[in-house]
Amino acid sequence: MPRPSSRISGIVPSGKDGWEVHFAAWTRKQAGEDIIMLSVGDHDFDTPAQTIEACVAAVRASNHHYTPLAGIPRLRQAMAAASTACTGVRTNPDQVIATAGGQAALYAAVQAVLDQGDHAIVVAPYYATYPNTFSAAGADFTVVETPAEDGFQPRAADIRAALRPNTRAILINTPNNPTGAVYSRQRLEELAQICREHDLWLLSDEVYWTLGGGEHVSPRSLPGMAERTLVINSMSKSHGMTGWRMGWLTGPGQMISLLTNLNLVTTYGLPAFISLACAEALENGYGVKQIAERYAARRSVVLDAMRGMNNVTVRGSEGGMYVMLDISALEPDDEKFAWALLDKEKVGVMPGSSFGEAAAGHIRVSLCQPEAVLLEATLRLRRFASSYRRVAA
Numbered sequence: 001m002p003r004p005s006s007r008i009s010g011i012v013p014s015g016k017d018g019w020e021v022h023f024a025a026w027t028r029k030q031a032g033e034d035i036i037m038l039s040v041g042d043h044d045f046d047t048p049a050q051t052i053e054a055c056v057a058a059v060r061a062s063n064h065h066y067t068p069l070a071g072i073p074r075l076r077q078a079m080a081a082a083s084t085a086c087t088g089v090r091t092n093p094d095q096v097i098a099t100a101g102g103q104a105a106l107y108a109a110v111q112a113v114l115d116q117g118d119h120a121i122v123v124a125p126y127y128a129t130y131p132n133t134f135s136a137a138g139a140d141f142t143v144v145e146t147p148a149e150d151g152f153q154p155r156a157a158d159i160r161a162a163l164r165p166n167t168r169a170i171l172i173n174t175p176n177n178p179t180g181a182v183y184s185r186q187r188l189e190e191l192a193q194i195c196r197e198h199d200l201w202l203l204s205d206e207v208y209w210t211l212g213g214g215e216h217v218s219p220r221s222l223p224g225m226a227e228r229t230l231v232i233n234s235m236s237k238s239h240g241m242t243g244w245r246m247g248w249l250t251g252p253g254q255m256i257s258l259l260t261n262l263n264l265v266t267t268y269g270l271p272a273f274i275s276l277a278c279a280e281a282l283e284n285g286y287g288v289k290q291i292a293e294r295y296a297a298r299r300s301v302v303l304d305a306m307r308g309m310n311n312v313t314v315r316g317s318e319g320g321m322y323v324m325l326d327i328s329a330l331e332p333d334d335e336k337f338a339w340a341l342l343d344k345e346k347v348g349v350m351p352g353s354s355f356g357e358a359a360a361g362h363i364r365v366s367l368c369q370p371e372a373v374l375l376e377a378t379l380r381l382r383r384f385a386s387s388y389r390r391v392a393a
Contacts, residue, residue, distance in 0.1 A: 022039040034346055044369050046240070055273055079250075087292055121171070145356060159195060175211060202228060212318065214319075241278070268351060350363065
C-alpha cells in the first residue's frame with residue numbers, strides 16, 4: 001500500500017508497556033482462570049436504569065436524525081449546569097461543546113491550543129492516552145513528574161524548569177488517574193500563576209470530579225483562569241456511562257465556537273437519542289450520588305485491608321477509582337512485580353510505570369469490583385507481599 005502519513009504512524013509508538021499485563025490477565029480470565037481483574041477502570045455495574053429508559057424512550061420517539069455540531073440545546077444547557085457545579089464558575093451553554101467521550105474532549109482541547117511544533121507540559125503520572133494525543137497534534141511535550149513522597153502533588157518549580165519559549169499549554173488531571181491524588185488549592189494556585197505569567201492555556205481533565213475524597217477545586221475558578229482554562233469532562237465515571245461515549249469541553253465562548261468547526265470534520269454531531277438520555281441523566285443526577293458513595297466505600301475497605309502490609313505504602317489514593325501502592329521496597333521493577341502477582345495469585349493490576357516515571361515502583365489497583373472481590377484480592381496481595389523475594393536480574 002502507499003505510505004501512511006507520519007502523523008497517523010506516530011500516534012502510538014512501538015514497544016511494550018504495562019498494558020500487556022492487563023491483556024494477559026483478561027485473556028486468562030476469558031479462558032476460565034480465577035483471575036481477579038483490578039487493571040481497568042470500567043464500572044462493574046450497569047448504567048442507571050433511569051438513563052437507559054430515557055434512551056429507549058428517545059429512540060422510540062424518532063430521535064434518529066442529525067444534531068447540531070456543538071450538541072443539542074438541551075444537552076448543552078445540562079452540561080453547562082454540570083460545569084457550573086464542577087468548576088464553581090457560572091457557565092453558559094455557549095461555553096460548552098458536546099464530544100464523543102472525555103477522550104474526544106481532550107483531543108479537541110489539544111487541537112485547539114497547539115500548532116505543529118508547539119510545546120506542552122504534561123504533569124505525571126498521567127492517563128495513558130495523553131502522550132499519544134499530543135503526538136496526533138504534531139506537538140512536542142515534556143513530562144514533569146510529581147514526587148510520590150509528596151502525594152503526587154504538582155510542584156511549580158519543576159513546571160517552571162520545563163518551560164520553553166514555545167510552550168503553549170499545561171495538562172493536568174485531578175482527581176488523578178492513576179494515583180487518586182486530589183490536587184490541593186495551593187498547588188493549583190501556583191500552577192495558575194505560571195499560566196498567567198506566561199500566557200499559557202491550562203487543560204484540566206476533571207472527569208473524576210464527583211469521585212474526589214474532599215473539596216474539588218477546579219483551576220477554572222481561580223483568578224484570571226476562566227479565560228485560559230479548558231476543562232475536560234465526561235459522563236463515563238460520574239454517571240456510570242463508559243460505553244455511551246459522551247463528554248464535553250468547557251472553555252471561553254470564542255474557543256468553543258471555533259471548536260464547533262472541529263466537530264464539523266470529525267463527529268459531525270452526536271446521536272440524538274444518546275444526547276437526550278445524557279441530558280436527562282445530567283438534569284436529574286441519575287446515579288451520581290450512589291456511584292460516588294460506592295467508590296468511597298470501596299476505597300475505605302481496600303485501604304483498611306492494606307494497612308500494615310509488608311513493605312507496601314499507599315500513595316495518593318484520595319479520590320477517583322483507583323488506589324496506588326508503592327511496592328518499591330519489595331521490588332523496584334513494578335512490571336516484574338505485576339507479572340509475578342498475576343502468575344502466583346491470579347490478580348491483574350497495572351504497573352505504575354505505564355503512567356510515567358513518577359509512578360515507577362508502584363502498582364495501580366482498580367476499585368471496579370464488588371467489595372467481596374476487592375477483599376479477596378487484598379488477601380491475595382497481602383499473602384504475595386509477605387512471601388515475595390526479589391530475584392536478581
